Amino acid sequence: MKDREAVILPLLAAGVLLTGWHFSVVWTHTQIFPSPVDVVRGLAELMHKGLLGSYTRDSLYRVSAGYSLAVILGVPIGIILGWYELPAITVNPLIQMMRPISPLAWMPLSVIWFGVSDLAPIFLIFLGAFFPIVVSTMNSVRNVPPMYVQAGRNFGLSPAALFRRVIFPAILPRVLSGLRIALGIAWIVLVAAEMIAVDSGLGYLIIDSRNAGKRYDLVVAGMFLIGIIGLCLDLLVRRTEKLRSVRWGFRTE
């Protein structure tokens, strides 16, 4: 019963939205907003030109590269900062200062540093994901109940075994939540990052369609693609939260 509702109700909402959208465009005869039919036609055109696949692939590549780098560096740094007091005291103010700077503010510099290449958007995506990952991982280590660590020590675990058998499993659920949020941010940063320095990808599609001929049907088609892929990525990452060894950390069931 619940499962069926979880599929039918969202579809119903989407249907209502599409219908409302379609008729408001038709009735107002607006020229600056496409109807759903125009958008579908735009998507078909993109597919026909072979751009749909190649732009999506390029965007996914940039996000995976920037995001993976952020995970590979951010998780270990977060663990170190969560566990050892001195490094945390030393660099935490710096991190808290860097964090509110939007990755987009780095755009001018990244263009100078990396030129017209994939590296510029990858760098911006990395920045967008890195700080949230560091901070959430650090907090997850700090929030490990001291009892778990005491019990681990009591049973005679070496520091390495303590990390592997206690700290790591204890922080895993929170770290996964942090990774999921960071992936969302990476995907948001992507669009803006692709508006500079590159000539492919979904962000480029949006800015290029507007600049070259005011093709608002393609602009909205690009937005739609970004939304759909973002949803798929989130669903994919959420699946990890169902693993038995981390399920205890998610009390939503």
Add this chain to the structure above:
Amino acid sequence: MTTKSVAVVAELATEVKVSVRNLDMIFQTDGKSVSVLERISLDIREGEFVCLLGPSGCGKSTLLNILAGFLRPTSGEVTIQGEPVRGPDPRRIFVFQERGVFPWLTVEGNIGFGLFKLPKEERAARVAYYIKMVGLEGFEQAYPSELSGGMKQRLEVARALAVNPDVLFLDEPFGALDSITRLLMRGELLRIWETERKTILFVTHDIEESVQLADRVVVMSARPATIRRVVDIDIPHPRDLSSRRYIELRDGIFEEIGLAHKV
């Protein structure tokens, strides 16, 4: 009444297991120093069941943490079998309220947690034995979130017993349980103690609980905690909770703490 005065040195009939000498503990917080434990001296014999009884926040848990090696005293000395305590040790296991079980491991995984040095078959046999002892058969693959509070508590006791320690430290282990489960758990603990004969140090603020369980009750004062009196509970198990001797000992402790035994 067979109560004895402060700093009782055990009779030499059985071996002294845990020895505490002139222990002081002072915490530094916000530039102020707070004295938590003052001149604690105590001997605990091998296989003895001792309750540390005192009001909430008096420092009895601090004392237990020092004995377990998690905290260092400001001054004084703790020796276990003649060896000074320098840190936590698998021969002496600390049992938290059920919150100490690892939620990412199954019942089996938790009980086997400390057995990483044993070969696989031996570990499996040990795990099975203790699952049976604490009555968790059928829940081997269950995760702690699927267990009741009492079951989690038994799981933590089983995890501690599995590594075959000499001493168990229990810090208000039944404090979070409902009163019926708490009564059942006391019976379980006594049954396990009678088969395994570990030395047990049990912290509680429940006078009835201490008189039901312990061979000796160490009555502590409010902070800074000192030992007010050590009471011998000379009633054989199973104890009749309406016997004259039980009521006499219990009321003696109520009086010692300065509580009118009336509601």
